[in-house]
Amino acid sequence: MKTIKIISGSYGYKGKGGIITAKKPGDAPFELEDSKADRLISLKVAELAVPESAPDTAEGGPDLTTPKPPTKKELMAKMDELGVEYDKNANWEKLNATLTTALDKSDADTNEGEGDSDESTDTAEGGPDLTTPDVVS
Numbered sequence: 001m002k003t004i005k006i007i008s009g010s011y012g013y014k015g016k017g018g019i020i021t022a023k024k025p026g027d028a029p030f031e032l033e034d035s036k037a038d039r040l041i042s043l044k045v046a047e048l049a050v051p052e053s054a055p056d057t058a059e060g061g062p063d064l065t066t067p068k069p070p071t072k073k074e075l076m077a078k079m080d081e082l083g084v085e086y087d088k089n090a091n092w093e094k095l096n097a098t099l100t101t102a103l104d105k106s107d108a109d110t111n112e113g114e115g116d117s118d119e120s121t122d123t124a125e126g127g128p129d130l131t132t133p134d135v136v137s
Contacts, residue, residue, distance in 0.1 A: 001031045001032065001033060001034065001037075002031065002032060002033075002034055002037035002038075002048060003029045003030065003031050003032075003048065003049040004029060004030065004031075004032055004037045004040060004041065004046040004047065004048055004049055005025075005027070005028070005029040005030075005046060005047060005049045006023045006024055006025050006027060006040075006045060006046050007025055007044075007045065007046060007047050007091060008025060008044065008045045009024075009025075009045050010022045010023060010024045011023045011024075011040065011045065011046070013030060013032070029049030041091075041093065044091065047091040047092050047093065048092060048093070050069055050070075050071050050072065050092055069096075070096075072091075072092045072095060075092070075095040075096055075099055076088070076095065078099060079095070079098065079099055079102070082099075082102060082103075082106075084098065084099065084102040086098050086099075
């Protein structure tokens with residue numbers, strides 16, 4: 001089961017007792033079978049409902065066993081901080097993918113040019129050049 005919220009259009013949710021209720025943007029999040037939730041998310045009419053704060057455990061402290069995914073606001077704040085352009089109306093999944101791509105690109109740019117020499121010893125196939133060098137007399 002996944003907890004989702006409708007972001008576009010409406011969805012006929014069959015609740016307890018078989019009563020169908022129209023779920024619309026602005027309505028409270030609700031639970032739906034994984035396959036149905038995934039379908040609505042892929043159609044971009046729903047998004048996963050991400051809690052604003054981490055749930056507390058029975059002992060009264062925060063649950064530290066599972067990392068809490070960032071909220072949509074946190075994703076947007078991080079992208080603003082890094083100067084990453086994004087669609088302010090995008091859903092959580094799209095924002096997360098945009099930020100992940102930007103961070104991956106940043107890591108690749110940072111690692112580019114590292115190494116002991118400027119000359120590559122790899123062949124066109126990607127492996128090391130294991131041929132015998134020409135001897136010059």
